[in-house]
Amino acid sequence: MRDKTTALIHHSYQPPEGFESPQAGVFKASTVIFPNVQAMRERNWKDKSGYTYGLHGTPTTFLLEERLCALEGGLQCVLTPSGLSAISHVGLALLQPGDEVLIPDNAYGPSRDLAAQTFKGLGITHQLYDPMDVADLRRRIGPKTRLVWLEAAGSVTMEFPDLIAQVRVCRERQVLCALDNTWGAGLAFQPFDLAPGLGVDISVHALTKYPSGGGDVLMGSIITRDEGLHLRIKLCHMHLGTGVGANDAELILRSLPSMALRYAAHDRTARLLAEHCLSRPEIAQVLHPALPDSPGHAHWQNLCGSEPGGAAGLFSIVFDARYSQAQVDDFCNALRLFKLGYSWGGPMSLVVPYELARMRTAWPTHLAKGTLVRFSVGLESAADLQKDLDQALATMHR
Numbered sequence: 163m164r165d166k167t168t169a170l171i172h173h174s175y176q177p178p179e180g181f182e183s184p185q186a187g188v189f190k191a192s193t194v195i196f197p198n199v200q201a202m203r204e205r206n207w208k209d210k211s212g213y214t215y216g217l218h219g220t221p222t223t224f225l226l227e228e229r230l231c232a233l234e235g236g237l238q239c240v241l242t243p244s245g246l247s248a249i250s251h252v253g254l255a256l257l258q259p260g261d262e263v264l265i266p267d268n269a270y271g272p273s274r275d276l277a278a279q280t281f282k283g284l285g286i287t288h289q290l291y292d293p294m295d296v297a298d299l300r301r302r303i304g305p306k307t308r309l310v311w312l313e314a315a316g317s318v319t320m321e322f323p324d325l326i327a328q329v330r331v332c333r334e335r336q337v338l339c340a341l342d343n344t345w346g347a348g349l350a351f352q353p354f355d356l357a358p359g360l361g362v363d364i365s366v367h368a369l370t371k372y373p374s375g376g377g378d379v380l381m382g383s384i385i386t387r388d389e390g391l392h393l394r395i396k397l398c399h400m401h402l403g404t405g406v407g408a409n410d411a412e413l414i415l416r417s418l419p420s421m422a423l424r425y426a427a428h429d430r431t432a433r434l435l436a437e438h439c440l441s442r443p444e445i446a447q448v449l450h451p452a453l454p455d456s457p458g459h460a461h462w463q464n465l466c467g468s469e470p471g472g473a474a475g476l477f478s479i480v481f482d483a484r485y486s487q488a489q490v491d492d493f494c495n496a497l498r499l500f501k502l503g504y505s506w507g508g509p510m511s512l513v514v515p516y517e518l519a520r521m522r523t524a525w526p527t528h529l530a531k532g533t534l535v536r537f538s539v540g541l542e543s544a545a546d547l548q549k550d551l552d553q554a555l556a557t558m559h560r
């Protein structure tokens with residue numbers, strides 16, 4: 163008889179097959195057991211035909227990858243431990259010393275810093291292009307350009323670019339284009355849809371935002387439709403060893419079914435509040451692509467339509483220039499339901515004041531001069547959020 167110590171590890175009981183429930187199981191593994199040496203030698207870690215090692219996938223991560231492909235209209239997916247790591251993997255997989263990457267001037271800030279600092283150290287250069295001027299993008303694509311990042315709407319300032327024209331320029335110049343699709347989330351528009359003229363090469367998504375929906379998970383995805391491109395990214399992912407935890411993957415799987423409903427609810431409330439802000443005398447400009455005066459509104463309408471669910475729950479305001487930074491800080495501190503915090507997509511509304519002058523190469527002509535504040539609208543009642551904005555604005559007149 164085996165020692166009990168061994169029997170606890172090599173136990174013969176197997177639970178019956180055929181268990182099925184609404185939520186997927188959580189499979190945790192570093193080690194995966196092979197039936198024999200031949201299977202161990204033959205199994206391919208690069209595809210989903212079997213399992214080789216936890217880093218390369220488990221039933222839990224394979225399920226999440228496939229569901230995200232369905233969401234965004236892609237064919238292959240690589241999961242990474244954060245949205246930012248998804249962005250850095252794309253760069254590391256596709257760029258070599260001597261190459262150049264183009265980034266929109268309103269891109270997610272850490273993505274710009276990654277290019278300006280870490281990639282610069284690797285001999286990879288970058289240029290910032292004007293997201294609202296397709297001719298500027300075309301002009302900047304040169305012989306060294308290997309990758310163009312796209313983002314719609316732009317982080318913080320919410321400009322909606324002519325994405326279709328931008329993708330067309332990349333096609334014409336035969337340069338790969340990668341979209342940061344966190345805002346659209348696979349719901350507002352379809353990044354791989356060739357019918358309106360999109361068809362990006364790569365879609366990156368910070369699952370931290372709407373797919374998580376809880377403000378409690380960090381994860382990113384890289385979705386493609388080209389097998390060769392996917393393998394380059396997958397190989398880089400393997401070399402860097404950046405797997406995701408099964409419990410985190412399960413949290414995203416649990417939240418995905420409610421994502422479209424949550425997204426539409428965030429959208430509806432954000433539009434109500436953005437419109438309300440238009441009527442406030444303290445505010446010089448409201449930035450939300452669904453507002454007719456917001457930069458790129460026509461591009462947004464063309465791609466996303468105008469129904470609820472066509473925009474994320476984000477908007478920014480620019481305070482009239484008569485208000486000092488300190489007064490705007492007081493406004494942010496006076497908010498009770500909107501909490502001070504980064505990220506978005508969770509149930510709780512959030513607010514962040516930004517120093518735009520330090521974030522852009524030049525103050526864009528389409529933006530009013532003043533202090534900018536970005537709201538991420540949660541799932542609270544719209545009436546309560548509006549009251550909270552109004553009471554905080556009232557403190558500015560004391």
Ligand SMILES: *Cc1c(COP(=O)(O)O)cnc(C)c1O
Pocket residue numbers: 244245246247270317342344345368369370371380381382505
């Ligand atoms: C939040 C965000 C990211 C980064 O995601 P993390 O998971 O926080 O690293 C990337 N791009 C955009 C547009 C984002 O909003």
